[in-house]
Amino acid sequence: MTYSKYKFTKYKKQNGLSFFKQLCLLVFIMTFNNIVHSQNSKKFVSPLQTGHYTPGFLSIRDFADPAPASGIIVLDYNIYQYGDKFYNSTGDQLNQIGNVKLDSNLKGYINNPFLLYASKKKILGATYFGGVSVPYVTVNTNLAYSRIGTITGDEKNGNVSGKVSGFSDLNVLPLYLSWSKSSYNITAGYMFYAPTGKFELGGDDNTGLGYWSNIFQTFGYWYPQKIEDKPSKALAVMLGASYELTGKIKDSDVNIGDRFSLDYGIEQYLNEKFSVGIYGGNNWQVSKDKGSQVYWDNTVKDRLGIVGIQLAYWLLPNRLQAVGKWGFSYGAIERYQQNSVQINLVFITGALSNSN
Template sequence: MKISITKALVLSVLMIGFTFQVQAQETPKFASPLQTGHYIPGIISIRDFADPAPASGLVLLDYNIFLSGDKYFNKNGEEVTEFESPTGADIALNPDVSGYINNPVLMWVAKQKVLGATFLTGISIAYNTVNADIAYNRSGIIEGSNQEGSSNSNVSGFSDFNVMPVYLSWGLKEFDITAGYMFYAPTGEYTPGGNNNTGLGYWSNIFQVFTYYYPMKVKGETSKALAVMFAPTYEIIGKIKDVEVVPGNRLSLDYGVDMYFTEKLSVGVFGGNNWQVGNDTGSGVYWDGSIKDKNGIVGGQVGYWLWTNRLQAIGKFGSTYGSKQRLKQNYFQINLTFMTNALTGNKAAKTSSSK
């Protein structure tokens, strides 16, 4: 049975739309106090980082992600619906944010082993479309200035560029272990306080370890039909450009169980959590930088090989829970994986053997 090796790490469209324009007449523009980091758990499919061997060559991916959110939860995990403004008037918070991400990914899987592992490398860049309509009073959401207003924006454009220089995947008898490093470059549109941002405005360095356990036995031999996945991710975040703000580093967990019922059909359940573990720092932090947001996600997926071992489609649905200082979001995905069989190294191997 061929195992897919899809990979797509994308921005949270909901947070991009939820920027809260903050501008003062005699001061520079401010950064948004709502930061998610580049890595969002639950977006990847369960077996994306399983050892792809013996597959090799170029792999083309297309992730289609539809997101929506209409509830905001404060630092205490309480849903916020209205505030009392500094003037004493009640102001409703009415977030209505929806978005679509198309994230094409190009990956290459080496045929030769490196340190006994399969070597993977790749690049990706997402195109985001966001519709956001928000009325707010900042003092009721974030510890900081007493500002109120509304934001209505329809934004689209390319997000930040993602590079995966090296991932190594070891295929063991009952386990697969994949470790790697990636970074995001702030190539997307970003202006502090802007309402047309499609990027996050900072560099991220991300380190990951994915572990897969295959507990099923068939005639005494390990079967990969059933996979249990657990993966921590640590993200180191750089300074936001044009402002003196460094968002706190983040820790994420992905986990899931996926079962093949036939050689083509698989069904799985997944979860994920994302925590801010470091304080927001810098002279541009006008909110309480010690307040840390968090978010959880749970959902299910169904995969089917439309073309055996060449083209796979995965449908996913997920919903967040336990949110603090974050929007609650729902999303639906259609992920496509195409094994091109290009640049596999097989031709070179045949030429060599014939001499």
């Protein structure tokens, strides 16, 4: 968050599940991964679980030292996601299950406001910042399919559709410390997600993931550019690492695997107000899903890569910034394709800036 001027499948146990219920296992979307996907039996957890943290959705400098800004800072992330392809355990697009052909159209919107506080005084030589967020998600799903043979009952129209909306899981950032020099910046911190969003095992209208996550992060920024032989932060090269420890899913004996993520990007200010950047990220499941209710092949670990472009402009210098992002995913394993369009807003309120 540099705000200063120019600083700058193998599913093992499907007996007894109809084709319709098997299809519903696929009806989900990765919204900032703050929503639980449809689950189709009260006895089973969906095998298509992911972590809370997804790389590539924060703006490139969001984990940089916020100084000289201090006090209350408001960030508002507006994320629209869409996708129509699911990739299986071998990375191949899945077009049908048995004799059921899939034609999916999945889309969702997240409004994710953050309320942050940044200290003016240094702690161990670092700027302290922390905050809290409760995202609101809206997901629309439409899975159209054709089936050889007779289609009866609720399946006869050949479409599965639905809409889910509501508050998702509480995200708290209690401790982040950022050390900054003229040519580099290192930020380390800890965040957690609490399962406050609606969750019921087997529910099809869940807005939370149903488990706790503890996430440890380190971000590094390098500023290689000089202007008139003086150090400048107009050009920033970012690399970040995140490790997510996942908890047991509510009312089940399933603990999904831990995740490791990389964020990376490069951003260049072209003048004092306008910057352009390229960002990316990768997310890997690094440990097996565990528990007596894991009925799928837990040797398969999901993964996803994301890449995109970013444009940022200070609408009010050092006070209000708008960031536009467009990105897409690649290299998906046991994940849906993700395309995303974002508008992120940063508002430096000035409140409490003189009290720390």
